[in-house]
Amino acid sequence: MDDDGGVAGRSGADAATPERAASAPDLPALDALVTTCRACPRLVAWRESVAREKRAAFRDETYWGRPVPGFGDPAAPVLVVGLAPAAHGANRTGRMFTGDRSGDFLFAALHRTGFASQPTGRRPDDGLVLTGVRLTAPVRCAPPANRPTPTERRTCGPFLGRELQLVAPSVIVVLGGFGWLATLSTLAEQGWSVPRPRPVFGHGAEVRVGHPDGRSLTLLGCFHVSQQNTFTGRLTPPMLDSVLLRAGELAGIRA
Numbered sequence: 001m002d003d004d005g006g007v008a009g010r011s012g013a014d015a016a017t018p019e020r021a022a023s024a025p026d027l028p029a030l031d032a033l034v035t036t037c038r039a040c041p042r043l044v045a046w047r048e049s050v051a052r053e054k055r056a057a058f059r060d061e062t063y064w065g066r067p068v069p070g071f072g073d074p075a076a077p078v079l080v081v082g083l084a085p086a087a088h089g090a091n092r093t094g095r096m097f098t099g100d101r102s103g104d105f106l107f108a109a110l111h112r113t114g115f116a117s118q119p120t121g122r123r124p125d126d127g128l129v130l131t132g133v134r135l136t137a138p139v140r141c142a143p144p145a146n147r148p149t150p151t152e153r154r155t156c157g158p159f160l161g162r163e164l165q166l167v168a169p170s171v172i173v174v175l176g177g178f179g180w181l182a183t184l185s186t187l188a189e190q191g192w193s194v195p196r197p198r199p200v201f202g203h204g205a206e207v208r209v210g211h212p213d214g215r216s217l218t219l220l221g222c223f224h225v226s227q228q229n230t231f232t233g234r235l236t237p238p239m240l241d242s243v244l245l246r247a248g249e250l251a252g253i254r255a
């Protein structure tokens with residue numbers, strides 16, 4: 001264990017707050033802000049205790065143990081929004097969806113559909129390159145039982161809001177109902193014409209929204225790539241491929 005208790009690096013002294021996200025001039029600045037945030041006491045305690053205690057299989061690794069920034073193409077026309085980092089996945093590796101079964105399922109599909117340079121993504125130094133797609137989450141710290149509270153989602157919201165502005169995708173693939181509501185709320189806050197009542201989440205749901213400045217984008221609903229869904233067959237590889245291919249088609253980057 002290193003001097004920092006097994007965590008890749010942490011400091012309360014220079015911690016960012018989500019309110020500063022709006023002033024980030026670009027994605028590297030936003031990502032740097034995200035990784036120093038300590039705004040949610042419950043999540044800070046959890047992410048760091050998991051990083052100290054570790055899973056036996058990873059006991060020789062130094063966990064990231066911090067908020068996880070988005071990963072992928074900075075000019076992606078397709079943004080994939082999940083839920084939150086997994087305790088022993090992205091909270092260990094520091095790269096979104098990297099190092100767990102959910103990521104294995106997602107990266108294989110991204111490779112089959114032409115968005116990823118290789119079918120696996122298990123370590124930040126594995127050479128994986130995403131083209132046309134960026135992966136992110138409405139909550140950047142691993143939550144206990146994969147369940148952030150509504151307050152934690154709202155607290156973290158400015159990071160997703162600023163990422164949406166900087167990436168400016170034309171398609172957002174949303175994995176699961178939590179991310180669906182978070183994304184719709186963020187878009188509504190930014191003036192997008194999100195219908196009321198809010199469109200209901202479902203696998204294959206497709207919602208087009210416009211902005212007063214003339215832009216438009218499409219949200220695509222997809223069951224989350226969690227083991228709960230993939231091990232039970234609720235979400236199969238062809239189902240995920242179909243949503244990703246539709247995203248590519250809408251974004252104009254697939255035939």
Ligand code: SF4
Nearest residue numbers: 037039040067141156
């Ligand atoms: S969940 Fe978001 S707002 Fe809360 S501590 Fe993590 S990065 Fe900060």
